[in-house]
Amino acid sequence: MVDTAQSTAPTTPAAPQSAPAAPAPTRPASGVPAPVGATPRVDVEGLGRQLLGDWAEARLASRELAKRPEVQKVEGLSVADHRKRVFEQLKLLVENGQVHRAFPKSVGGREDHGGNIAAFEELVAADPSLQIKSGVQWGLFGAAVMHLGTEPHHQKYLPGIMSLDVPGAFAMTETGHGSDVASIGTTATYDPDTQEFVIDTPFRGAWKDYLGNAAVDATAAVVFAQLITKGVNHGVHAFYVPIRDENGDFLPGIGGEDDGQKGGLNGIDNGRLHFTGVRIPRTDLLNRYGDVAEDGTYSSPIQSPGRRFFTMLGTLVQGRVSLDGSATIASKIGLKIALTYADQRRQFTAGSDTDEEVLLDYQRHQRRLLPLLATTYAASFAHEVFLHKFDDVFSGKADTDTDRQDLETMAAALKPLSTWHALETLQEAREACGGAGFLTENRITSLRQDLDIWVTFEGDNNVLLQLVAKRLLTDFSRKFAKADAGALARYVVTQAAGRAYHGSGMRSVAQTVRDFGSTARAVNWLQESATQRELLTDRVETMVSQIGGRLRSASKLGKKASADLFNSQQNELIEAARAHGELLQWEAFTEALEQAPDEGTRQVLTWLRDLFGFGLIEKHLAWYLMNGRLSPQRAQAVSAYIDRLLLRIRPHAVDLVDAFGYGPELVRAKIASGAEAERQAEARAYYAERRAAGTLPEPEKSTKKR
Structure with missing residues (x-):
């Protein structure tokens, strides 16, 4: 770009109107060119439509749902009450039909993979705990059955998962192995005499850990374990395992613990599971990529164990896709709060004898927030490209091995950047809002606490970037x-x-x-x-x-x-x-x-x-x-x-932040509601009236100049 525009001095705009959920044309109409030599203007409505992307309908419908008070986070609840509230909110998602988009049409789904992710991401504006718990139920537990299982598993298990009749856990991570899934210790040993797999956690480090739904709600789990048959370990495979009875008690051979209170996301009942001699039918092996015959013979359409393992994990990449998008949404909300406040809050009379300066007119404040705004726009546009790649692969439009590898590489590259950026943005936004930013009512600290874990789940960011580097080296x-x-x-x-x-x-x-x-x-x-x-x-x-x-x-x-x-x-x-x-x-x-x-x-x-x-x-x-x-x-x-x-x-x-489209029902921060502008106007009017009436006391400095 050749820069031909004149440098523009900062102005102090009037208090902005609160933006609605879908960007409204409160500023210049679309398509009206700026006069030559004039300062350009942003078409907020048009830019808002562009930012919504190709799944705008799904995003807007999810935002409408997130506006409802009954799905929004209530600050200050106990862990137990927050968990109960979020579980009830899952039922509202089922009633709304939002969570069934990605499932097969054969069981009542819509096979809309891109729209499913777009809608899911927007739930972060309601309550990150609700978003992630729904992701555990339908994006991990349900998706594992869908992508790693075959048609009999779909017909048998997906209807109950989709309706929430069967709450479930995704039991991959272990206390001793997080990102290194290939080295997990849990085993599934085939017994040909009974045609059953026997699930065991042979030592404490092999306990399944940090699992959403595991502490209270889950009645079944997809358990990842080393598949052993005829004395040969065929590597990690997934198994459908019932874990609780109708009374909520663990089934024989299964035990667990509650992870307890966490640094955030306390609406999710994370917990631990362990297994001792737990027997499941041979047919509960999710066998899309590997199967065991009645006599114990193992077979797979993918001969290479390494390639088979990464293919299985690659089917679950949607978690990283959705974290990239929802972390960017959290950054948008944080910047909407901080920049709205900075455009209204006044401090110090640097350039006037009477009026204080708007915070956003200070260069340092601009340096703190505007580069974060630029990065958020970059992350948003990159996510749209990413989401299209995901939809192309999972819809079958572009589903070669190379396409899947490219998707996994993109996921491993972008998820770390957007989640780190969200934490940096929310922290800077908090500090830029001073003491007001530290108040829970202004949302920023709560968002940051809930998003803290995102840099390490669905893959530790540094480990993911190492995967990208290996691809580049290859x-x-x-x-x-x-x-x-x-x-x-x-x-x-x-x-x-x-x-x-x-x-x-x-x-x-x-x-x-x-x-x-x-x-x-x-x-x-x-x-x-x-x-x-x-x-x-x-x-x-x-x-x-x-x-x-x-x-x-x-x-x-x-x-x-x-x-x-x-x-x-x-x-x-x-x-x-x-x-x-x-x-x-x-x-x-x-x-x-x-x-x-x-x-x-x-x-x-x-x-x-x-x-x-x-x-x-x-x-x-x-x-x-x-x-x-x-x-x-x-x-x-x-x-x-x-x-x-x-x-x-x-x-x-x-x-630029109004174009994000997050209005007061979704932002829910008092300092971004216009209240600060009203306070500042009241104060300025008070002093102006007293100056005009000549009733202001004389400053001490003025008396010393006589």
């Missing part, structure tokens, strides 16, 4: 499998044209890397989309190629030496994967600019995209300097231009 090694050292060195130095790991979702950039160290170019060079793409893409590729070069000898080493070598690069690998995820977000933001409703909105979004891109470059400035990609002069230009962008975006900040 693509790199395939490209250079037969290259000699000279070819590899030339690649590292020149970063050849057409460089991209297509299998990992990167866009190919048909350009060679420019002389980033030159000081002859103007700052406009940094504003070009192609330049930002080069800088962001080059960082990923250089990091991967450098790590790949260091690891090339690993295949020739012994197991211990190879592991030590890989471990020595682990931090760099995770940083490369994170850079890859950031590039995916930037690409999605850039593509979304083409769908902006009008030129004024596109200009503001372009500034916001540039703020995101420049923010990434500034964050990693040391890397760009050390690797000769930027000169010191251009490094200084990065931060200087960010400051200019903040001034340009500031007048549009409220419009």
Whole structure:
């Protein structure tokens, strides 16, 4: 982008109207171009429609449901009362029909995978505990039966799961093994004499742990265990296991504990389960990817144990998809609160003898919140791309092995970024709102507590990024499998044209890397989309190629030496994967600019995209300097231009959060309700009236000047 707009000084807008759940046209009508040379304006309604994405109907219907007081979180409840309330709320979801979208039509579902996730994500605005407990019931327990089972399992078990007649748990994680599912200790040993599997947890570390629904409500569970038959361990498989009777008591051989109060999400009854000689029928093995005949013979359509394991886990990727989207929604709500408040709250008479300044007019406040707003937009647009990829795979539109691998890589790249970003955003929003942000009534602290666990469930973020890095390295090694050292060195130095790991979702950039160290170019060079793409893409590729070069000898080493070598690069690998995820977000933001409703909105979004891109470059400035990609002069230009962008975006900040479409029933924060604007207006009117009447006392400083 060539920046032709004039730098705009910050203004102090009037108190904004509360936005409804679906963005309303409270500002310029769609399609009205801004006059040449004028400050662009945001079409809030049009931008709101764009942000809703292709599953707008499902999102809006879910928001309407989330507006109902009976599904919203009540702060201050005891753990027991919160759990009871959330379980009753699940019944409302069943009545509403929202939770059945993804299930097969043969059992009353709609097979709408994208719409199901979109609707589910929006429930975070009601109560994160409700969202996650419903995710446990239908997105994990039910989805495991659907994706890992076959038609007999669907007909037998899904109707009860869908109706909530059978509340269930998803028993994968163990006390001793979380992210390393392949190493879980629970076993399912086949007994051909009785045609049963015998489920055991042989030691304390093999207890199933942190399981939603397990402490109180679940009457059945999908249990992941090592499948053993004829003395051979065929790896982790899933089994349908009843765990409680109609009175809520554990069945013989099953025991458990309540995890008790947690740091958040206390509407969910997380607990532990253990099994001693628990027998289930052979047919309760969820056998889509592996089966055992009556005589104990094992068979699978996937011969490779490793590929079979990752294929099974890949069918459950929807949890990471939904966390990416709902974490971004939480960021939107936090920023809606903080930026609305910052646009109304006044503090210090810096530029006036009488009127205090609006917080959002201070540069530091802009630096704290507006880059987070830019990242939230990037995450939102990236999630829409992600959701389409998910829907294509699970609907069968694009369901090759490569498509599934790309989806899993995208999930492992984006879920960490959006969940970390949500915690950072909510913490900064809390601090930016001062003491008001610390009050439970203003929602931010509660949201942050509930979302804290999201960075470690459905895969610890650092472990997920390591999976992304391994994929990047695999693509790199395939490209250079037969290259000699000279070819590899030339690649590292020149970063050849057409460089991209297509299998990992990167866009190919048909350009060679420019002389980033030159000081002859103007700052406009940094504003070009192609330049930002080069800088962001080059960082990923250089990091991967450098790590790949260091690891090339690993295949020739012994197991211990190879592991030590890989471990020595682990931090760099995770940083490369994170850079890859950031590039995916930037690409999605850039593509979304083409769908902006009008030129004024596109200009503001372009500034916001540039703020995101420049923010990434500034964050990693040391890397760009050390690797000769930027000169010191251009490094200084990065931060200087960010400051200019903040001034340009500031007048549009409220419009940009209003476009998110979360009105007062969904935000539910008093400081974002207009109450602060009323307080400030009252105070200003009070002092103005006393000044006009001449009844204000004279300041001490004035008397000393006489």
